[in-house]
Structures are given as structure tokens and as C-alpha cells.
Amino acid sequence: MPDTDALLEVRNLRVEFHTRRGVLTALDNVSFDIARGEILGVVGESGAGKSLTGTAIIGLLEPPGRIAAGEIRLGGRRIDQLDEDAMRRVRGKEIGAIFQDPLTSLNPLYTVGQQLVETITTHLPLSNAQARERAIELLESTGIPAARERIDHYPHQFSGGMRQRVVIALALAAEPHLIVADEPTTALDVSIQAQIIDLLKGLCRDRGAAVMLITHDMGVIAETADRVAVMYAGRVVEIGPVDRVIRAPQHPYTRGLMGSIPSIGDKSRSLTQIDGSMPRLNAIPPGCAFNPRCPQRMRRCSEERPDLMPADGTQAACWLYDKVVP
Amino acid sequence: MSADHDFVKVENASCWFDVSAPWLERVVKRRPRVQLKAVNGVSFSLRKGETLALVGESGCGKSTVARLLVGLYTPTSGHIEFDGEPISKLHTREGKSLRQRLQMIFQDPYASLNPRWRVARIIAEPLRVHGQMSAAERDARVDELLEQVGLSATDRNRYPHQFSGGQRQRISIARALAARPEFLVCDEPTSALDVSVQAQVLNLMKRLQRELGLTYLFISHNLAVVHHVADRVAVMYLGKIVELAPRDALFERPLHPYTRMLLSAIPDTSGAGKPRVPVAGEVPNPLNPPQGCPFHPRCPHARDLCKNEMPATERHDQTEVACHGISQGWIALNEEGIHTP
Amino acid sequence: MGGLIYRAWDSDLAYAWRTSPVAVAASLTLALLLIGSLGADWVAPHNPFDLATINLIDALTPPVWMENGNPLYLLGTDSQGRDLYSSLLYGMRVSLFIGLASVLLAMLIGIVLGLISGYVGGRLDALIMRVADVQLSFPAILIALLIDGVVRAAVPADMHENIAFPVLVFAIALAGWPQYARTVRGSTLVEKNREYVQAARVTGVSSTAILFQHVLPNVLGPVLVLATVHVATAIITEATLSFLGVGVPPTSPSLGTLIRIGNDFLFSGEWWITIFPGVALVLLVLSVNLLGDWLRDALNPRLN
Numbered sequence: 001m002p003d004t005d006a007l008l009e010v011r012n013l014r015v016e017f018h019t020r021r022g023v024l025t026a027l028d029n030v031s032f033d034i035a036r037g038e039i040l041g042v043v044g045e046s047g048a049g050k051s052l053t054g055t056a057i058i059g060l061l062e063p064p065g066r067i068a069a070g071e072i073r074l075g076g077r078r079i080d081q082l083d084e085d086a087m088r089r090v091r092g093k094e095i096g097a098i099f100q101d102p103l104t105s106l107n108p109l110y111t112v113g114q115q116l117v118e119t120i121t122t123h124l125p126l127s128n129a130q131a132r133e134r135a136i137e138l139l140e141s142t143g144i145p146a147a148r149e150r151i152d153h154y155p156h157q158f159s160g161g162m163r164q165r166v167v168i169a170l171a172l173a174a175e176p177h178l179i180v181a182d183e184p185t186t187a188l189d190v191s192i193q194a195q196i197i198d199l200l201k202g203l204c205r206d207r208g209a210a211v212m213l214i215t216h217d218m219g220v221i222a223e224t225a226d227r228v229a230v231m232y233a234g235r236v237v238e239i240g241p242v243d244r245v246i247r248a249p250q251h252p253y254t255r256g257l258m259g260s261i262p263s264i265g266d267k268s269r270s271l272t273q274i275d276g277s278m279p280r281l282n283a284i285p286p287g288c289a290f291n292p293r294c295p296q297r298m299r300r301c302s303e304e305r306p307d308l309m310p311a312d313g314t315q316a317a318c319w320l321y322d323k324v325v326p
Numbered sequence: 327m328s329a330d331h332d333f334v335k336v337e338n339a340s341c342w343f344d345v346s347a348p349w350l351e352r353v354v355k356r357r358p359r360v361q362l363k364a365v366n367g368v369s370f371s372l373r374k375g376e377t378l379a380l381v382g383e384s385g386c387g388k389s390t391v392a393r394l395l396v397g398l399y400t401p402t403s404g405h406i407e408f409d410g411e412p413i414s415k416l417h418t419r420e421g422k423s424l425r426q427r428l429q430m431i432f433q434d435p436y437a438s439l440n441p442r443w444r445v446a447r448i449i450a451e452p453l454r455v456h457g458q459m460s461a462a463e464r465d466a467r468v469d470e471l472l473e474q475v476g477l478s479a480t481d482r483n484r485y486p487h488q489f490s491g492g493q494r495q496r497i498s499i500a501r502a503l504a505a506r507p508e509f510l511v512c513d514e515p516t517s518a519l520d521v522s523v524q525a526q527v528l529n530l531m532k533r534l535q536r537e538l539g540l541t542y543l544f545i546s547h548n549l550a551v552v553h554h555v556a557d558r559v560a561v562m563y564l565g566k567i568v569e570l571a572p573r574d575a576l577f578e579r580p581l582h583p584y585t586r587m588l589l590s591a592i593p594d595t596s597g598a599g600k601p602r603v604p605v606a607g608e609v610p611n612p613l614n615p616p617q618g619c620p621f622h623p624r625c626p627h628a629r630d631l632c633k634n635e636m637p638a639t640e641r642h643d644q645t646e647v648a649c650h651g652i653s654q655g656w657i658a659l660n661e662e663g664i665h666t667p
Numbered sequence: 668m669g670g671l672i673y674r675a676w677d678s679d680l681a682y683a684w685r686t687s688p689v690a691v692a693a694s695l696t697l698a699l700l701l702i703g704s705l706g707a708d709w710v711a712p713h714n715p716f717d718l719a720t721i722n723l724i725d726a727l728t729p730p731v732w733m734e735n736g737n738p739l740y741l742l743g744t745d746s747q748g749r750d751l752y753s754s755l756l757y758g759m760r761v762s763l764f765i766g767l768a769s770v771l772l773a774m775l776i777g778i779v780l781g782l783i784s785g786y787v788g789g790r791l792d793a794l795i796m797r798v799a800d801v802q803l804s805f806p807a808i809l810i811a812l813l814i815d816g817v818v819r820a821a822v823p824a825d826m827h828e829n830i831a832f833p834v835l836v837f838a839i840a841l842a843g844w845p846q847y848a849r850t851v852r853g854s855t856l857v858e859k860n861r862e863y864v865q866a867a868r869v870t871g872v873s874s875t876a877i878l879f880q881h882v883l884p885n886v887l888g889p890v891l892v893l894a895t896v897h898v899a900t901a902i903i904t905e906a907t908l909s910f911l912g913v914g915v916p917p918t919s920p921s922l923g924t925l926i927r928i929g930n931d932f933l934f935s936g937e938w939w940i941t942i943f944p945g946v947a948l949v950l951l952v953l954s955v956n957l958l959g960d961w962l963r964d965a966l967n968p969r970l971n
Contacts, residue, residue: 045520045521045522045523046491046520159608160608161608162608189383189384189547189608189609190383190547190548190549190588190591190592191383191587191588191591191608191609192608193591193593194590194591194592194593197593216520216521217593218521219550219592219593220593222593223593224593256522257521257522259525260521260522260524260525261521261525261550262525262528262548262550262551262553262554263550263553264549264550264553264577264589264592270529271525271528271529271554272525273522273525273526273529274522274525275526277490277492277523278520
């Protein structure tokens, strides 16, 4: 029995890679929830582990990576330990996935219609004809003109933005409760990005689907998400409502990150620079992973690792907020 | 301000690529020759010490313009000058001294350095080509450059794969600066980098510009980055410049409908709930551009004139813009832009 | 220096080698064969070319473990009384020499043509590739035979022996260069559009310098794998030619020559004269092939 009405619960997730030079911990004690119908942004720079989190949740983690500890629950039910067949049924029916590159998400040898119908009939009790009608509806709802004709086209006959719409249609085909979108707009032009973000947001709200939106682009998060989790070196360092995290970030890394994003709003401000770079997986410092680069580092930071704790309006994994009452 | 004449001058430059099918196929299937008009009549100029940004989406031709300016491509027509000398001189024997004065920084930090060469050799290459320095002098200069871009002299013996993306871009910058150029063409130098790394590299580039008096042509698709670095901005669409204006004028009073659309499409962290111009359609196939104004299929203000005739560039205040609606007056000059105070 | 050796030992490639039984076995076999053949002057118990040491009485002695065997001649002798073991070692040396030399020459021709073809493009590229295509449609043996035949016809008989080696090497090389040219051309086409080459062009580096200093080091990877396997093919080609009698002169027999000589005695009971050179050839070619295959697989993920 679920004790919250969270749709997705990730608890103390730990993903390890076993290489011949030792064990690399790529995700370390990652925990967060996604409520039904909510859009959670997962943001971070390369190597932070955000894509890996999405991959682990969808169940597509390949060896030498494996889930070493923790739980992933969808609708109260554990999904991190399911076998391949059971996981395949979960994927599609309950979790839909959108990846960055629409070219590789679609099979170039089958028409768009064939792929949609296949997904629909696999997960829903509909006949082929009914599934085809549903597919056409889906394509229309994603804004593809002349859907009735284009349903029989091949992926290469669509442009980049159109392809991504097809991918969104595919992800929503079996009416999943959760969509995991990994950099869905990064490969697209700016003007198309805006269209796709709007589309994703609108469709998910209409269908009550929750979204885990993984991206490195804070601007996309600002426009789309309800809450956001900031990741660094395989850990969640801050999590909270979007406007709090963006306007009043509490964790020093989030502050540095927000300060380094050039924004059209303020002129001639010099960009904040965080010296150094994110540590490699085999060189994560003890204690807080960010401590060598932190302008507010204390002695404790290099000794003990902080968990997420309440900070002003958000939760931040930082000793600055120890014993602070929210 | 600097000398009167333009440091870099581009006059009606075009670069067309022949992408026709092979001769036999054309004869048998009676296909016409097909030209990709990547750059189609572009004009702008730069003064010494300024940063001009070239902005646009994929397929607009900005990368081609960058390569035209450093001699990697030859213009099909038009005229490009660098400090009074024609760019075509780069390909001659006398062009070597000209080459030393301009350089390029590329987008991909992983492909812009030879993976088999050590860093010292990579940075010293321009010195070998242009300078008459002894080996010791070259070594000293390499160390000097490494420090200047925020790396250390001990990095000289490493290979590129031992560095992160941001560090590799710094190495690229060091190589570009080795022979003391005056003009740098930067093709999306930070697009492949993480945001915090981008900040480091942009800050570095600005500092170097101040210290060394460099002139930059900065190519980007990211308007926020452009806002941060540019003095003037040119917006490109399908091989043409549709608007060219000083930075503040462009961002506060954008005139061309495409510029307005682009500005409102940016997901911006500071503005939620700002007024949105409806974004329509996609960039058409550059092989088959629309007749008349290339933007008309997506333009909310398009009229018949736009479908038939290419607009000429006109000047409004400090902005140069190519739009019938603006010249003829059926588009208001101060439709709400993104930052009306 | 010690640090260098440690790092080399610890590298991914060395690790892959250490943990692959096939690679280790093939390398050890090859090493033994190489030491034996290249050091034949010291390793071989007899000198089969020194007529003074050959004793006709010892002709057709079987291997040492058989009846009538003689511990002086480990693997027996041939019809002239030459020690088979020593002949083997010297013969392997000839085979190896021809194999390596022809591969080196093929590499030289192929790499240079491939680089030029890929970089310059246009009509020159088309021409070189058409020549390569035409050549590839002929089996290597045929080409080598053709060249050999032409040279023999053109050159007076007493010169044959002097030029046999160079002609053989040249013939096999000519049969083998297209593969290198094609591979290098493909890689060159990719590399020449990469930003580091463009950066060099912007700097004003000459095309020749770009080709040989920038592009060449980056296209060599697949070539080395090709070469390893090609050595095996070259050795077999030479063996075939020698077997057919148009290869090396009989005064310096290769493994192929030995096999041919021994062939006549196969069914009259003196099987060892042909079998042992055959086994040696198989061992040599197999170990080179296996090593080449392993190398290709081991280098692959890194090439990505």
C-alpha cells in the first residue's frame, strides 16, 4: 500500500559500474518523488548522472552498470527488480520514454503508423483498426498536419521537429502515467524547441501524465517544470519548487550554476564562474562532492556528506543549512 | 574609436554549393543542376576591436559565412576585405602574412585538436608556419599562452584526450592566439560546453579581447550568450541577413518578425509568463527556398508582396532590416519585444 | 623508463592481450617461429646450403622418433641429405622476408595513394580508385603470376636468380596495395573535414604537411590491422608461387619450395619432407592471422 500518493518514488538509489579498475559509483543515494500529473525537472551538467537516473528508472541500464542499492516504486509497486519481460510491459504501458535524438528513437524501416499501432495494440485491448484511429488522433494532437496521410510515411520523410512530435505521440500511445523525457529539445532549433516544450506540457497536463524532464537547459525547466532537482556528481544537491530554486537557490552549486547562465534580462553582468570542474567518477572527494569548488566551504564539508535538508523554500544537501528550521 | 575604414568588410557575398546529381544521372533522368545557396548576398562590416555576433538557426548559413571569412571557402560572388586587402589574397604566396592576422575557433572541442599531437606541438604550429622563432623562443611562447588561457605550463606534454571539453577549448584559443592575430572568427565556441564551463570560456574570451585588442566575429544560435558578448548583432535566415543592429537596439526594439519570433521563443530563466508571439512552422529546406522573402511562409504579417519580391535592406535609426512590412509600414515599429522597460 | 613499461603493461590494450588465451598463444608461437627463423644462422644445427656438410648417405632419414631415425637430424632429411629442421628454419626466414617486405611495399604504395586520393578528390581520386577496383577483381595469385611471367620473358635467364626476390616482392605488393588505398582513402575523407584539419588550413599549413603530419597518424589504425593479416596472405601467396615453381629460386628455398620438393615423396613413404614444411607454414600463418583478428577486435572499442 502506498503511503503517499506519489506516482514515482525513488529511494536511496545507487548505481554502480564495475570496471577492471574498480567500482565506480555513478549515482549515490538519489531520492526524490514525482506526484501524479507533476512535471519534475532533473537538471545538471554532463556527468552529473541525470540521464543515468532516467535510464535506471526505465529499466534500460546495461552492464557493467547495475542498480546496487535502493528502490524504485511506481504506483506503490517496486519496479527496479523486475525481470525483462515484466519490465517491458511496464515500459510503454506505465512509463513512456522520449529521448534526445528522434532519428534513433524511431525505426527507419517501419512507417510511423506501424510503430504507433504496434505500441497501442501491445498495451491496450484494441483491434488494429481501432488502434489506427487512435494513432491518427494522437498524431493530430501532436500537431502533425494531414495526419491521416502522414501516418503511412516513414520517419525520414519527417523533419526534425516533426519527428520529435511523432516520438511524443509514440510515448503517449499507451496512456502511460509517467513520461521520462531525456533532453527532448536539445537537438532542435530554438524556434522548434519552444513548440515542442509547449506541446509536451499541454499534452501531459491534458492526460494527467507526470513528466520527468531531464535536461541541462535551465531555461526549459523554468518554462515547463513544477519542481526541479539539481544533480551534481551523481547526487541530488537541491530540490524544490521551480521558482524558488531558480530565483532563490540555496545550494552554493545551484547559485553558481544560476549565476553562470547568461540571461537577456540583465546586461553587462559578468558571468559567475565556478572554478574547476565536476569531479570524475573515480575521483569524487570525500564528504560533500562539491566542497573543493565551494566558496562557502567549511571544515565539516570535506569530512561528512550532507543529506538533503530543509533550506529556505527548498531542500539542499549542504551543511550551511544544518539545524535551520524551514 | 579606431581607424576610419572598416577592419573587415563583406559586400554582397554569396556562397553557393553545387549539390547536383552526378553528370550521368542528370543526363539520364533529365535533372537540373541544383545549387545550395548557403549564403545569398550578405553584407556587413566590422570595426577594429568590436564583437559582431551572427545569430540564426541551423541552415541559415552562419557557419558558411565564418568559413568564407577565413578562406576555407571561396565566395561564389561578392567581395570580402580584411583591412583593405581582398580575402582572395589568402590563397597566394603573399597571403601568408595576411593569414597570420586572422584565426578561427571551432565549435567541437573534441575534433578541433589533433588527437595524436601533444598540446605543445598543437599550440606551436602557427608559430612554425609564421614566425622565425627558435625552438626555445617557441617553447617560451607556448608556456606564456598556456598561462594566459588559464592552463598551466605542465600541460604542454599532455594529449588532448586527457583534458575536459572546456580545457580543450582553452587550448584551441591558445593556438588561435599564438601568432598574435587581430581578428578571430569564433564558430559557436561554447555551444558544446556545459553552462558553468561556458561561463569560464566566455569570461576568458572577453578578458583576452580587452587585453589584446581583438576583433571578434561571434557565431552562435544562443541569443542569451550573444547578448552577453556582442556589441552588434546580425540575424540570419536562409542565407540572408534579415536584421543588423547594435545589441541593445536588437533586443529591446527588434524589428524583423523573425527576430521577434526568435526572441520570444527563447526559454528564459528570468521571464515566465511573458507575451509570446505565436511560433509557426519550421525552417524550410535550403535547397528549395520560398520565392520572395524567405521568411514569408512563417510570418504572421506576410502579404502578397512578400511572396513575390525579395525585400531590400533599409535603415531605421540604428537598425538595418530587410522586411517589406517594416519598409511599407504595415508592421508597427515597436510591437512588444522582449524587454520593453 | 620503468614507469613507461609499467604504463604500457597496464594499458587497455596490454590488458586485453594478457587476458586473451588466443592472443597470448598466438603471440608465443609467433615469437618462437620468429626467433627460430630470423636467428636461423645460430639456431639451426646444420647449414643446408653448405654443400660440404651434406652427406648423400644420410638422404631420406626419417624423423628422430621413428625407426631408423638419427638424432643428428631431428625431423629427418630430404632426398639430398639436407637436414629438414634446418631447411625449415631457413625456409621460414625466406618466407617471412618476402611476406614482410611485400607488405611494407604494399603499405607504402597504398597509403600514399589513398591519402592523395582522399584529400585531393575529383578526377585524380576517381582514377586511382578505378585502377584499384580493376586490380581487386583479379585474384592476387594471378597478378603475381602475370608480373612474374612478364619479367621472366623480358629478362635473360641468367639474370633471373638475381632479380627473383625483388620481382616477387614487387608482384605481391602490387597485388595487395588496393586494400590499403581504399581504407586510407575512406579514413582520409572523414579526417579532412574535421576541425583540426580546418584549423591547420586556416593557419596556413601546406597541404603536404597537413596530409602527412595531421591526417596520416590518424588513419593508420585500421591499416596496421590490415597489415598483420596481409602478412599471412603474402606468405601464402609466395608459398603458392614457389610451389608452382615461379617463386623464389631453388638456391634459397622458402617453405613453399620445400613443400613442392617434398610433394614427390609424399606417397612413396617419406612423408616428412613435405608435411613438416606444411605444418610450419600453417603454424606461421595461423598465428599471424589469429593475432591480427585479435588486434582488430581489441582496437575496435578504442577506435570509437
